[in-house]
Amino acid sequence: MENTQNLLSIVHLKKYFPVSGGIFQRKRFLKANEDVSFDIKAGETFSLVGESGSGKSTLGRTVLGLYKPTSGKVVYYGKEGRGVELTALSEKEFRPLRKDLQIIFQDPYSSLNPRMTVGQIIEEGVATQGLYKRGSEAMREYIFSVLEKCGLQKEAIQRYPHQFSGGQRQRVCIARALAVKPKFIVCDECVSALDASVQSQILNLLTELKEKENLTYLFISHDLSVVRYVSDRVGVMYLGDMAEIGEAEEVFKNPRHPYTIALLASAPSKNKKEEIVLKGNVPSPVSPPSGCKFHTRCFMAKECCTKLVPPLKDIGGGHCVACHFAEVSTREKRNLAKKI
Ligand SMILES: Nc1ncnc2c1ncn2[C@@H]1O[C@H](COP(=O)(O)OP(=O)(O)OP(=O)(O)O)[C@@H](O)[C@H]1O
Ligand code: SF4
Ligand SMILES: [Mg+2]
Structure with a gap:
């Protein structure tokens, strides 16, 4: 599988969740994604829109390997365009690729451990990926550089999540994702909980980082004006299906x-x-x-x-x-x- 343009190919992807019924009832399934196929080009922001429950988050999570698909495949062209079928990898085989594929959620507070400082939160991922040694001076310098890229002061390294505003916390989440040098980030409603002025600061930061760090985004949002502002291409979802895709x-x-x-x-x-x-x-x-x-x-x-x-x-x-x-x-x- 050779490819130089696409970063990911989603091919006939299905994700069904079992629905509990009575013991004598036939097994039923909630069809969150049904036969979804599309490509995400390297360097683009591909957005997913659609009403609540249309399957946007499920698709994002299945693409990242956080959910196992019911059928279909996700092919990742991260290594010099060589395709790797993510959906066919074991957990152990997937591990070295995990850092390439990150996610930022809507609620930065609940996705950050309240008992860890920002420094510890960022260090965790960086050390796990073996990029720098835990506690080393090089690690500290690296964390400072990531914080700076995300518009945070050096002092943030010793502060706890509750000591930040909502917008700053989302910057911490972006810093945590960015620190492991990813290639692809799913932004799932990542500005939906923020005030309009803070929203545009975070969107500008994401746009700036995309250029500087060669990132590709799958951007999920209810807000069509935000989607219009950030997207290169957009996919409109309805009841688990892709209804329309285009520039x-x-x-x-x-x-x-x-x-x-x-x-x-x-x-x-x-x-x-x-x-x-x-x-x-x-x-x-x-x-x-x-x-x-x-x-x-x-x-x-x-x-x-x-x-x-x-x-x-x-x-x-x-x-x-x-x-x-x-x-x-x-x-x-x-x-x-x-x-x-
Ligand atoms: N872990 C799960 N177990 C069972 N059903 C689920 C699970 N996750 C999602 N669903 C169901 O799958 C469908 C799609 O949900 P999903 O969260 O992907 O939609 P969404 O488009 O992201 O919606 P929203 O805009 O509200 O975030 C919904 O009917 C939801 O209830
Ligand atoms: S007109 Fe098109 S969108 Fe409407 S029901 Fe028929 S196929 Fe579906
Ligand atoms: Mg969702």
Whole structure:
């Protein structure tokens, strides 16, 4: 498996969680991710958007090997473009690659050990990866350099997580991830809990680090304005499936999946001219609708949509849409939506 452009390939990935039922009931599964395929290019920020429960975090965790997939594979092209099938590795085989693949969570407080100083928190990962010797002067200097890169003072090394503001704590989490010299970081709602002004500082830091440290991000967020700001490409998820993928500007300006159109139109915006409300709730991922999973809420569903699963097809320039009517223009779809 040779590849110079993609850092990761996600191929027909499925993640089902067993659902407990009665002893005489047939075993049932919650389908958090269903047959998801896409590539993440080296150096890009690929974002995942979609309503709560659409499977974004599960996908991020499965890509990192934190969840074992039900089927499908994740191929990582970290070593000079040579592909390694992460999903086929044992825990021991995965260990040397762990440092390459990091995650930053929404709540920096709960992901930092309150009894450890920031210095100890960062040292932990660095020493485990054998980058510097625990307690050495070189380790201390290295931690200082990482703190500085993340906009934190040297004094932070001896302070505890509760002594920082929310934004500074998120900087500590970024420093912890960055310290092990990763190649890929999943940012799961990493600015969602922060005030708007702090959000933009953290987003700017992530953008700066991406350039300086040659990072690739999988950015997960509910906030479409944040996603538009940070992303190179975006994937729109619905009930565990990928509904639309494309260059971020293209998907935001020219969305072709009715779900994306409704999602973008429902997002709060100061100068919104139109209002298309996403009707109804997300159906249960335990027994999702037949055919196109979106048909129960879609403003242009037809008979065929209830029976046939629409494939994710490229309508040009890598803009992929899973809809039987992908070719119908954005304007025509918006007009149809407004009539309902
Ligand atoms: N460990 C788990 N065990 C069982 N079900 C799970 C588990 N993790 C997630 N799920 C279920 O899988 C589905 C997808 O959840 P996931 O957290 O991936 O969605 P999400 O898009 O990240 O949502 P949110 O935007 O709320 O974070 C949901 O129905 C959720 O309840
Ligand atoms: S396939 Fe049918 S139901 Fe699904 S998004 Fe397209 S029009 Fe709507
Ligand atoms: Mg989530």
